[in-house]
Amino acid sequence: MENNIIPHLHKISKQNRRILIGQHSLVIWFTGLSGSGKSTLAGKLEETLFKNGIGTYILDGDNVRMGLNKDLSFSENDRKENIRRISEVSKLFVDAGIVVITAFISPYKADRDMIRDILDEKEFIEIFVKCPLEICEQRDVKGLYKKARNGEVRNFTGINSIYEEPIKPDLVIETHSMQIEECVKQIYNYVFPLIKQGK
Numbered sequence: 001m002e003n004n005i006i007p008h009l010h011k012i013s014k015q016n017r018r019i020l021i022g023q024h025s026l027v028i029w030f031t032g033l034s035g036s037g038k039s040t041l042a043g044k045l046e047e048t049l050f051k052n053g054i055g056t057y058i059l060d061g062d063n064v065r066m067g068l069n070k071d072l073s074f075s076e077n078d079r080k081e082n083i084r085r086i087s088e089v090s091k092l093f094v095d096a097g098i099v100v101i102t103a104f105i106s107p108y109k110a111d112r113d114m115i116r117d118i119l120d121e122k123e124f125i126e127i128f129v130k131c132p133l134e135i136c137e138q139r140d141v142k143g144l145y146k147k148a149r150n151g152e153v154r155n156f157t158g159i160n161s162i163y164e165e166p167i168k169p170d171l172v173i174e175t176h177s178m179q180i181e182e183c184v185k186q187i188y189n190y191v192f193p194l195i196k197q198g199k
């Protein structure tokens with residue numbers, strides 16, 4: 001496509017910034033049903049990483065949809081656009097040297113694959129927060145499952161909108177069968193060496 005945009009190459013690179021901060025920046029991408037525990041895990045993981053000297057930033061569905069993405073609905077196209085924008089924002093943060101932790105349902109496999117594609121190698125960790133729909137529905141922290149069952153919320157993931165499970169995620173965390181501390185420990189043990197040594 002001819003758009004007359006020529007990227008400007010600045011002198012300070014992603015690698016320069018990583019060396020200055022002392023970490024390998026990457027994206028820790030949580031995917032799973034509403035109520036599966038993505039935001040809770042993201043928050044606890046961030047606390048643990050922060051205490052261990054890692055610079056992080058959380059991008060969370062409910063928060064981002066109040067600002068940058070407040071014009072988007074839960075239709076298939078808007079969910080795609082939601083994830084596309086978040087991927088681009090995540091890429092910028094990675095370029096800045098920061099470890100990004102995201103918490104979005106991100107129901108479509110193609111969209112999650114797209115994120116992996118726009119990032120470089122070793123910059124994307126996909127974590128499937130696996131929790132049966134019945135348990136998420138029992139938890140119903142925000143009361144949205146009840147509303148979806150009553151027809152008050154349309155296109156609700158798991159009820160009348162699909163969720164495509166990851167086929168080969170880097171980690172699977174079952175929040176219904178493990179204590180939160182154990183889940184965080186497992187994730188931390190996996191990501192910390194990747195952040196510190198980039199391998």
Ligand code: ADX
Nearest residue numbers: 034061074079082104105106107154155156157
């Ligand atoms: S995504 O599908 O586009 O990735 P995202 O993670 O940004 O979703 O937002 C999900 C959050 O929005 C849910 O946790 C829930 O609180 C709220 N929400 C409101 N309506 C819906 C809906 N129809 N389907 C799913 N989540 C919804």
